[in-house]
Amino acid sequence: SQQGEEDPQALSIQEGENATMNCSYKTSINNLQWYRQNSGRGLVHLILIRSNEREKHSGRLRVTLDTSKKSSSLLITASRAADTASYFCATRTASKLTFGTGTRLQVTL
Amino acid sequence: NAGVTQTPKFQVLKTGQSMTLQCAQDMNHEYMSWYRQDPGMGLRLIHYSVGAGITDQGEVPNGYNVSRSTTEDFPLRLLSAAPSQTSVYFCASSYEGQGARYTFGSGTRLTVV
Numbered sequence: 001s002q003q004g005e006e007d008p009q010a011l012s013i014q015e016g017e018n019a020t021m022n023c024s025y026k027t028s029i030n031n032l033q034w035y036r037q038n039s040g041r042g043l044v045h046l047i048l049i050r051s052n053e054r055e056k057h058s059g060r061l062r063v064t065l066d067t068s069k070k071s072s073s074l075l076i077t078a079s080r081a082a083d084t085a086s087y088f089c090a091t092r093t094a095s096k097l098t099f100g101t102g103t104r105l106q107v108t109l
Numbered sequence: 110n111a112g113v114t115q116t117p118k119f120q121v122l123k124t125g126q127s128m129t130l131q132c133a134q135d136m137n138h139e140y141m142s143w144y145r146q147d148p149g150m151g152l153r154l155i156h157y158s159v160g161a162g163i164t165d166q167g168e169v170p171n172g173y174n175v176s177r178s179t180t181e182d183f184p185l186r187l188l189s190a191a192p193s194q195t196s197v198y199f200c201a202s203s204y205e206g207q208g209a210r211y212t213f214g215s216g217t218r219l220t221v222v
Binding site for chain 1: 140142144149150151152153154157159165167168199201203207208210211212213214215216
């Protein structure tokens, strides 16, 4: 079974609104990473948070990590139509990177 | 351009045929992995390697074989294709460091009929 589960599976918002996606995982991790995938394309790395960090920012992205609850959240502020994509969390344990099921984000004008 | 190169981009196979999906990276990354992506399933790890000569199984290894004879290349072999192996396959690579991100190829879309 996959390491991570994401919630919601799909999210539709209007441009300018914030989007929040959640990820839960099962085992201890070294770090947690978020990736974006545009339709039919490869995955692009967005941000990485280490297991000893609680929050991290990068531009319009904010990631939190709660290792006691084995959960993470990704916040995209002031969303744009170009943010429309699927977003995946991925957990790094030793030499493996394991993905969640993803959240499909639709940003409308 | 530096990165992960996958070939072919598209492939149609008949049930029972074998083939090799190629993956090459020019970033001198130690770690390489193969994933398959099916609708609603996210990416599932097939096999991975932590260096030349070292490979290990992921979540869904059955029906696939890998080898890592060089740092640059990590081919994925389908031994006897089945319709259940219809999927999009992604190769990825990373440095060994725990803070390292993965770089993905653009994928191979495989259809088994």
